[in-house]
Amino acid sequence: MNTIDYPYEKNAYTLYSNALCPYAQRAVRAFKAAKVPYKLVEIDLKNKPEWFRLVNPQFKVPVLRTPDGSLLIESLVVAEFIAEQFPQTHLLPATALERAQLRLFIEIFSSRFSPFVYRTLMASSKDEQESRKESLLAGVREISKELERQWERPSGQGGPFWSNGKFGFAEIATASFVGLLVPLGHYRSVVVPKTQEYAGFNRWAEAISKDPLFTETKVEDNALNEAYKKFVAEEKQ
Ligand SMILES: N[C@@H](CCC(=O)N[C@@H](CS)C(=O)NCC(=O)O)C(=O)O
Incomplete structure (x- = not known):
């Protein structure tokens, strides 16, 4: 060659x-x-x-x-x-305002959720794990609030997806990282609480988890846990 x-x-x-x-x-x-x-x-x-x-x-x-x-x-x-x-x-919204709102949502998700997935897995001491878990959950609360705000837009259609009642660009950008709650639960016992402040996120994540656009591309739980083992730091006291 x-x-x-x-x-x-x-x-x-x-x-x-x-x-x-x-x-x-x-x-x-x-x-x-x-x-x-x-x-x-x-x-x-x-x-x-x-x-x-x-x-x-x-x-x-x-x-x-x-x-x-x-x-x-x-x-x-x-x-x-x-x-x-x-x-x-129609994966992207029709108006410039909605496209800006979509980019804001992806930005919030990418700065408040995804990095803390990796940081929580990589934290070695119990204290570090707890503080990173708390940062992750603070991000989940923010995403939850933002979703509930966005569902009030006419095209938000009251949820459970970001737009038009279907898996769209917001979910294309974020679903694989929501799926990383599996290794986080497995290695770090992270569970998103079922309380009101997390309700929007839980409803959205549940809808994602059942959609063919998620399931057809998702990695099986055991294989995902195995793949993420490399990020998991050994525990120090
Ligand atoms: N910011 C990049 C990140 C892509 C990325 O980090 N890909 C990883 C795999 S998930 C990769 O190819 N890493 C190189 C390697 O593992 O050697 C993007 O959004 O496309």
Whole structure:
């Protein structure tokens, strides 16, 4: 193989992905929601092929190769590109205001939830685990409030999804990380309480967990726990 060779599907979309990667799952779910065919190239993250550097010098999944040969990286960029490229699927809201509200929701989720998933798993002392768990739950309360606020928009339709009563872009961006409550429960006994301050989040997470756009791409609980073992710090007192 010379330096310009790497596998791709001619005149089609090629997605370089890994089934366990929560970022890559955003791109997979965007394609599924848009009902657009694509060629999947699974990248073994423990043994990445050298040609993958040509696809993404950062050596990370996901990467999308478009039919004209452009290469796009960063999961949210890729998912938003798919949503915009196929507007008939209405994955993005119709108005600029709602698109801004959607981006705000994803920003709140990405800064208050996802980092604390990893930080809670990586915390070694009991004290550190407890304080990170509390930060995670504070994030969940904020997301819960924001969801309830957004459900009051006409297109919020009273929930349980962010928009239009269906799994859409907000869920494409966040569902794989909500799914990480499984390893968090397994390794760190994290449980989102069933009280009022968490009600919006619990209702939303429950709807996500039953939707085919989540279940068809989700990793089975045992495999997910096994994959996340590498982040779990050994306990120190
Ligand atoms: N910010 C990137 C993060 C992507 C990322 O971290 N992907 C991980 C897998 S989940 C990866 O490819 N890591 C390289 C490696 O494991 O060697 C995105 O949103 O696409």
